[in-house]
Amino acid sequence: MGETVRLQKFIAMSGIASRRAAETMIGEGRVAVNGKKVTEQGIKVEIGADNVVVDGEPVKIKNKNYYIMLNKPIGYVSTVSDQFDRPTVVDLVKKDLGNVRIFPVGRLDYDTEGLLLLTNDGDFTYKVTHPKFHMDKTYIAVVKGGMTVSGINKLRNGVYIDDGFKTSPAQAEIIDAYDGHTYVKITIHEGKNRQVRKMFEAVGNTVVGLQRIKIGNVELGNLPLGRWRHLTSHEIGYMQGK
Ligand code: URA
Numbered sequence: 143m144g145e146t147v148r149l150q151k152f153i154a155m156s157g158i159a160s161r162r163a164a165e166t167m168i169g170e171g172r173v174a175v176n177g178k179k180v181t182e183q184g185i186k187v188e189i190g191a192d193n194v195v196v197d198g199e200p201v202k203i204k205n206k207n208y209y210i211m212l213n214k215p216i217g218y219v220s221t222v223s224d225q226f227d228r229p230t231v232v233d234l235v236k237k238d239l240g241n242v243r244i245f246p247v248g249r250l251d252y253d254t255e256g257l258l259l260l261t262n263d264g265d266f267t268y269k270v271t272h273p274k275f276h277m278d279k280t281y282i283a284v285v286k287g288g289m290t291v292s293g294i295n296k297l298r299n300g301v302y303i304d305d306g307f308k309t310s311p312a313q314a315e316i317i318d319a320y321d322g323h324t325y326v327k328i329t330i331h332e333g334k335n336r337q338v339r340k341m342f343e344a345v346g347n348t349v350v351g352l353q354r355i356k357i358g359n360v361e362l363g364n365l366p367l368g369r370w371r372h373l374t375s376h377e378i379g380y381m382q383g384k
Contacts, residue, residue: 146186149175152194156201172197207263208244209373209381210235213365214258220249231258235370247271248333256281256354257362259373266381270357273332275384277358280329281338282317284351289316289324293345297328301344304334309341323350358384 147155153164153173167173171181174195187194194201214220214231222232222245231246247259248271261267270277297314310332318325324347328338339349355362360377373381 146188149173149180149185149187149194150183152187152189152203153196153201155203156194157204158196158201167196207266208239208242208261209263209266209378210244210260210370211360211362211365211373211377212258212260212370213362213367214250214255215368216253216255219252220246220258222246228252231260234368235260238370250354251336251339251352254352254354255367256352257357257360258354259357259360260370266378269381269384271333276331277381277384278329278331278356279333279354280327280356282353282355283326283328283338283342283349285324285326285342286348286350287322287324288319289326289347293347294326296345297326297341301341303337303340303344307334309334309337312341329356 149168150161150164153159153167154161159167164173165183168180168183171179173180175185175187176193189203212231212234214234218229218231218234220231222230224230232244235244236242242262244260244262245267247261247267250256250258259270269275294314294316297312300309300311302308309330313327313329315327316324317327326342328341330337330341334340338352342349359380360373365371
């Protein structure tokens with residue numbers, strides 16, 4: 143059984159009238175539930191199951207949309223449930239959001255951390271993940287050892303991964319080097335499986351740490367690891383406008 147609410151609340155949630163005005167409509171005999179006129183106040187209806195009609199027009203409750211940014215830690219899978227019972231990114235959000243059904247927008251590997259979006263809005267997911275929208279994704283890759291200028295240039299021009307797939311030109315720059323590691327900021331807009339790791343392998347380097355810091359112009363900022371926040375209306379509008 144789904145969530146049940148009082149009839150006047152149901153009508154108010156649909157946006158067609160305030161709760162008080164909905165009570166008046168019920169009193170006036172303008173409301174029917176499952177084909178039967180209702181004039182008594184306070185009966186309960188089940189969202190998504192009962193059929194509510196006002197003045198002969200069906201009343202529907204729009205699903206509230208959620209747009210969430212998570213700072214995914216290593217050791218979580220980017221799915222709703224896992225066949226090996228590993229912790230999922232949805233587990234990290236569900237604790238606070240309760241029963242809302244949300245899904246990861248694309249994926250980060252089990253051993254990648256950083257910015258992951260989650261939503262229950264399929265159109266939004268499409269805009270962020272479909273290659274035709276060329277949504278840039280920026281990562282910091284921690285590479286074992288040094289990196290040559292020629293390696294960086296190859297990443298910028300595109301390299302061959304996955305039996306002959308040539309990656310599109312990427313932005314790549316060395317941002318730091320210490321303790322035997324090189325830190326490279328890289329931006330790509332494609333989303334092949336383990337693409338960043340494979341691109342570095344293709345130029346002879348091994349990625350030992352990977353963090354996503356940005357999607358489009360939406361940045362992870364200083365959101366702590368394992369924590370989430372709602373996207374701002376500005377960020378949602380930017381993604382939807384792509
Ligand atoms: N590229 C990778 O190699 N891994 C990710 O998780 C994302 C991009």
